Amino acid sequence: EPEVTQTPSHQVTQMGQEVILRCVPISNHLYFYWYRQILGQKVEFLVSFYNNEISEKSEIFDDQFSVERPDGSNFTLKIRSTKLEDSAMYFCASSIADTDTQYFGPGTRLTVL
């Protein structure tokens, strides 16, 4: 069964460094999402991406964040200058239509020191 994959599973970085989190969505899906969960808090929406552009973003998704779909398969989240409060599990999700089920990857645990 097709699944969303994410790499790396765990990323440790120093404050101020750039990180890129990678996702391979399900191949025929058209809508892509990033969510995150800070330890002990709810899973929260960051950004959605459709037709090669951001369709919606939350207040969290400020100028330090960017997303890209550089080729037909990968979907990346970049944090330009990481802060301690960016430490969280980051989940990628994809769906075939915005009205359909969103399929989640296993997440990348980002630790900012």
Place this chain on the structure above:
Amino acid sequence: ILNVEQSPQSLHVQEGDSTNFTCSFPSSNFYALHWYRWETAKSPEALFVMTLNGDEKKKGRISATLNTKEGYSYLYIKGSQPEDSATYLCGISSGSARQLTFGSGTQLTVLP
């Protein structure tokens, strides 16, 4: 800000017991409700997507109902098994991109 509440926060049941938990949400600005089953270190697994008031869906021993007028959904597990132990997450899709707003989840532990 959309507020999605789930109760209880955690639940311990004996194998064979049936159980249920609740997701509450504001009935305005509702598009669809999604239930997920989430085991530690794995991807959240989609269970149901429900849109219509009065919807009932079933997958094996798990079923769900939806009341959009009063803003709640129930998830039922019949004859719980240890492998049902997981966090059950409810999310409401809204907004132009149908992004999900999640509750805190109900952590279910089924004791053998």
